[in-house]
Amino acid sequence: MANAGNYTDSTDTDFTGNTYNIKKDVKISAADMRNALHTKEKVGNKQVYSTDAEGTLSAGSSDEYYPSSRLAGANLDALRDALDKKQDASSRVSAFTGNVSDNTKYPSAKLVYDKLINLSFFPKGTILMYDGTSWNDNVTLKGWYKCEGQTVAGYGKLPNLKNRFVIGYDATNTPQRSGGSNSTTLTTDNLPSHNHSLTALTLGNEAAHTHSVSANTDTKTHSHTFTGTNQTGEFGSYGMELKGGNGGAYGVKVSGVFSLSSNKNGVYGHNPGNGEGNLIHFSMTPSGTINGNGSHSHSFTATSGTGSKHTHSLSSSTISATGSGTSFDNRPSYYALIYIIKVTDAG
Numbered sequence: 001m002a003n004a005g006n007y008t009d010s011t012d013t014d015f016t017g018n019t020y021n022i023k024k025d026v027k028i029s030a031a032d033m034r035n036a037l038h039t040k041e042k043v044g045n046k047q048v049y050s051t052d053a054e055g056t057l058s059a060g061s062s063d064e065y066y067p068s069s070r071l072a073g074a075n076l077d078a079l080r081d082a083l084d085k086k087q088d089a090s091s092r093v094s095a096f097t098g099n100v101s102d103n104t105k106y107p108s109a110k111l112v113y114d115k116l117i118n119l120s121f122f123p124k125g126t127i128l129m130y131d132g133t134s135w136n137d138n139v140t141l142k143g144w145y146k147c148e149g150q151t152v153a154g155y156g157k158l159p160n161l162k163n164r165f166v167i168g169y170d171a172t173n174t175p176q177r178s179g180g181s182n183s184t185t186l187t188t189d190n191l192p193s194h195n196h197s198l199t200a201l202t203l204g205n206e207a208a209h210t211h212s213v214s215a216n217t218d219t220k221t222h223s224h225t226f227t228g229t230n231q232t233g234e235f236g237s238y239g240m241e242l243k244g245g246n247g248g249a250y251g252v253k254v255s256g257v258f259s260l261s262s263n264k265n266g267v268y269g270h271n272p273g274n275g276e277g278n279l280i281h282f283s284m285t286p287s288g289t290i291n292g293n294g295s296h297s298h299s300f301t302a303t304s305g306t307g308s309k310h311t312h313s314l315s316s317s318t319i320s321a322t323g324s325g326t327s328f329d330n331r332p333s334y335y336a337l338i339y340i341i342k343v344t345d346a347g
Contacts, residue, residue, distance in 0.1 A: 118142050123346045124155075127166075129337040143344035155343040165334075185327040196319050211304040216297045228286030 115121050119128075119141065127147060130140075137145040137152075145152055149160030159176065169175050 119144070119342070120344075121346055122342050124342055124344060126342045127159075127161075128340050130340050131337055135338050135340065141340070144340045144342055147339040147341050152343050158341055158343075159339075161339040165331075166339075182331055183327045183329050185325060212301070213304065214299075214301045216299050224290045226286070226288060226290070230283065230285040232283040 120143065122128075128144075132140075135146050145158060147159050147161040149158060149162075151157045163182070164178070165180075167173055169177075173179075
C-alpha cells in the first residue's frame with residue numbers, strides 16, 4: 001500500500017483496479033491505518049438498514065452488503081435479547097426434527113428451562129396426574145390447581161375429580177359429563193335370562209307295610225230307653241178237687257201278667273163229677289230304661305291293612321328365595337393420584 005492516507009471511505013477511485021503493497025520500512029500513521037481498516041469494501045455496498053424494518057439485519061443480504069456500525073450495534077442488542085430469551089415470540093421454535101439451518105432462530109436455555117419448569121407450553125384446561133401427598137394451588141406449580149370443584153378467577157368452576165375415574169367422551173358421554181357410582185345393587189333386570197330346573201320327586205315304598213293305631217274313646221253317663229211288643233199266651237194247669245168232683249187249678253195263685261183263663265182246653269184233672277178245669281193266661285209288653293254305668297272309655301288297638309309297593313309323584317313345587325340384596329363395590333384395583341388442571345393460557 002503506497003499511501004494509506006489516500007485509502008479512505010470517501011471514494012473508490014483511490015484503490016480500484018490498482019495493487020497496493022506496503023513497502024518495507026515505510027511508516028504508516030495510526031490515522032492512516034484506521035482509515036485502511038475502516039474501508040474494506042466498496043462504499044456503495046454499505047447499508048444502514050438491510051430490510052424495510054429499521055434496525056433489522058436480513059440474513060439474505062449478508063452476501064452482498066456489509067452493515068454499518070449503526071446497523072451492527074442495533075442487531076447486537078437483538079442478539080443479546082435472544083441469548084437472554086428476550087427474542088420476539090415469532091422467532092421461537094415450537095418443535096423441529098433433523099438439522100436446523102443456520103438462520104433458524106431457537107430459544108435460549110433459560111427460556112427452555114422456564115417453559116419446562118412451569119409446564120407453560122400446555123394449553124389452558126390441560127389435566128395431569130400428580131403423584132404426591134399434598135398440593136398447594138398456584139404454588140406447587142404456577143398456574144396449576146387441584147381438580148376439586150372450586151372456582152378460580154379467570155377460569156371458572158373446576159371439575160371435581162376426587163374419587164373419580166376419567167372416561168373418553170363419545171356421543172353419549174359428552175365432555176364435562178359425570179356419572180356412575182362406586183357401588184351397585186343387582187336387581188332382577190340385571191340378571192341374565194335363566195331357568196331353575198326342578199326334577200319331579202318320586203317317593204318310593206320299598207315293601208308292603210302296616211300302620212298300627214291305638215286309641216281310647218271316652219263316654220259320659222247316659223241311658224238307653226227301650227219299648228217291646230205285647231206278647232200273650234197260656235199254659236195248662238193241673239189240680240185235683242175231690243170235693244164236688246170239679247177239676248181245675250186249685251190252690252194256684254196268679255197275679256201281674258198272669259190270670260186264669262176260661263179256656264178249658266188242655267186242662268187235666270181228676271173230678272169224679274164233671275171233669276172241668278181252668279188254664280193260666282199271661283199278657284205282657286216289655287219297656288223300660290237301662291241306666292249307664294257312669295263315665296267310662298273303650299280302648300282299642302288296630303292295624304291298618306298292608307298296601308302294595310307304590311310311588312307318590314310331585315308335579316310342581318316352589319324354590320325358596322335366597323340372598324340379601326346387599327350392594328357391592330364395582331371398582332377395579334386402583335392407585336390414588338391428585339388431578340391438577342392448568343388455568344392459564346399457554347405461553
